[in-house]
Amino acid sequence: xxxxxxxxxxxxxxxxxxxxxxxxxxxxxxxxxxxxxxxxxxxxxxxxxxxxxxxxxxxxxxxxxxxxxxxxxxxxxxxxxxxxxxxxxxxxxxxxxxxxxxxxxxxxxxxxxxxxxxxxxxxxxxxxxxxxxxxxxxxxxxxxxxxxxxxxxxxxxxxxxxxxxxxxxxxxxxxxxxxxxxxxxxxxxx
Numbered sequence: 001x002x003x004x005x006x007x008x009x010x011x012x013x014x015x016x017x018x019x020x021x022x023x024x025x026x027x028x029x030x031x032x033x034x035x036x037x038x039x040x041x042x043x044x045x046x047x048x049x050x051x052x053x054x055x056x057x058x059x060x061x062x063x064x065x066x067x068x069x070x071x072x073x074x075x076x077x078x079x080x081x082x083x084x085x086x087x088x089x090x091x092x093x094x095x096x097x098x099x100x101x102x103x104x105x106x107x108x109x110x111x112x113x114x115x116x117x118x119x120x121x122x123x124x125x126x127x128x129x130x131x132x133x134x135x136x137x138x139x140x141x142x143x144x145x146x147x148x149x150x151x152x153x154x155x156x157x158x159x160x161x162x163x164x165x166x167x168x169x170x171x172x173x174x175x176x177x178x179x180x181x182x183x184x185x186x187x188x189x190x
Contacts (some may be wrong), residue, residue, distance in 0.1 A: 019178035024176020030166040037153050043161075046153045052146045059142035060099045061132065091126050091131035095138075116121050 071088050072080040080086070088096065094116060103128075113135060121128030 015182040018182050021183070022174040022178025023171050024174065026170040026177070028170070029169045029174070030170020031163070033165065033170070034161050034166040035158050039088070039157050043157050045157070048150055051149050051153070053150060054062060055146035056142040059138050059145060062141065063138040064096050065097045067096060073101055088122055089130060090127040093118060094131060095134045
C-alpha cells in the first residue's frame with residue numbers, strides 16, 4: 001500500500017528557491033537600510049553649528065561681492081576692482097560696511113537689524129525695507145548652502161558604514177523567512 005502524501009509530492013520543486021529568494025531580498029533590504037537609516041549620534045563626527053556659521057559667512061561675502069559687481073556694472077564697468085568708488089544705495093552700503101567691518105553675529109541679531117532698518121528708514125524712505133531684503137536673501141542662500149553641506153556630510157557618513165554589518169543580518173533574516181515559509185507551506189504546494 002502506498003502513502004498518498006509521498007506520491008503527491010512534486011520532486012521537481014524544492015525548497016531551495018524560496019530560501020534563496022528570501023536571502024537575496026534580505027540582503028537588498030539590508031543594503032537599503034544602510035543608506036536610508038538616519039545617522040546616529042555615535043556616528044555623527046561633524047559639528048553642524050560650524051557648518052552653519054561658515055555657510056553664513058560665505059553667503060554674506062558672496063552677497064557683498066554680488067552687490068559690488070552689480071553696482072560696478074550699473075556704472076558701466078566690466079567688473080568690480082577693489083578701490084573703485086561705487087554708487088551703492090544706503091541699504092547696500094550699510095550691509096557692505098557691516099560685513100566688511102566684521103560686525104558678524106551682532107549685526108544679524110533681530111534687534112540690531114530692526115535698529116539699523118529704522119535708522120535707514122528715517123534717512124531714506126524704503127531703505128530699511130531694502131536692507132531687510134538684502135539680509136533675507138543672504139540668510140536664504142546661507143541656509144540652502146548649510147543644508148546642502150549637512151546632507152552631504154550625512155551621505156558621506158552613511159557611505160562609511162560597513163556593508164557587511166547590514167547585508168549579513170539582512171541575509172540571515174531573509175533566509176530564516178524562506179525556511180519558515182517552506183515549513184508552513186502545505187505539503188501539496190511544496
